[in-house]
Amino acid sequence: MRQANPLDAKSLFDLRNHPAVRQQSNNAAEIDIYEHQRWFDAVMSNRSRQILIAEQGEKFVGMVRFDCLDDSCRMSWAIIPKTQGQGLGKQMLKMAIEQMKGCTLSAEIKHNNFASIKIAEYVGMKLIKQTRDILLYQNDY
Numbered sequence: 001m002r003q004a005n006p007l008d009a010k011s012l013f014d015l016r017n018h019p020a021v022r023q024q025s026n027n028a029a030e031i032d033i034y035e036h037q038r039w040f041d042a043v044m045s046n047r048s049r050q051i052l053i054a055e056q057g058e059k060f061v062g063m064v065r066f067d068c069l070d071d072s073c074r075m076s077w078a079i080i081p082k083t084q085g086q087g088l089g090k091q092m093l094k095m096a097i098e099q100m101k102g103c104t105l106s107a108e109i110k111h112n113n114f115a116s117i118k119i120a121e122y123v124g125m126k127l128i129k130q131t132r133d134i135l136l137y138q139n140d141y
């Protein structure tokens, strides 16, 4: 795992726009490269937000994002579809949260996103709230 840098913009764009990833996102609309670049530049210059990149043999395989307010961070994550189902999501989240010790971490997960629910439980998060089809998982590190 490493911090994102400006060269990751395209990999993150492709991942964000993949139908399988959009389907599990709060905003399922496809976004264009200009909008993405504006968003990415804003994240990179905001100390309250960070993106960790997961690599396997130096190849981009996924990301975890933390949007923080004080010591409380909302997380989101994704693994590129062609490497899903190999345990990378679990491994990635475990490594990512180790870098955020001392923070309260939470994630909003759609009720039918079974892989993400398993991942959240694997890293010790608990279901604390359900609003319609969105589950809120949280832990305290």
Ligand SMILES: CC(C)(COP(=O)(O)OP(=O)(O)OC[C@H]1O[C@@H](n2cnc3c(N)ncnc32)[C@H](O)[C@@H]1OP(=O)(O)O)[C@@H](O)C(=O)NCCC(=O)NCCS
Binding pocket: 020, 021, 024, 075, 076, 077, 078, 079, 080, 083, 084, 085, 086, 087, 088, 089, 090, 091, 107, 108, 109, 113, 114, 115, 116, 118, 119
């Ligand atoms: C969620 C996601 C990161 C999982 O990545 P992954 O590398 O495939 O996950 P893993 O291989 O580590 O699998 C995690 C667990 O989910 C299980 N799983 C995977 N796909 C599943 C499915 N479709 N249904 C049920 N369980 C599933 C795995 O078997 C594993 O559980 P196990 O260890 O008990 O066998 C990936 O599917 C993804 O990027 N999805 C789109 C983005 C997204 O959902 N983000 C979350 C928003 S917060």
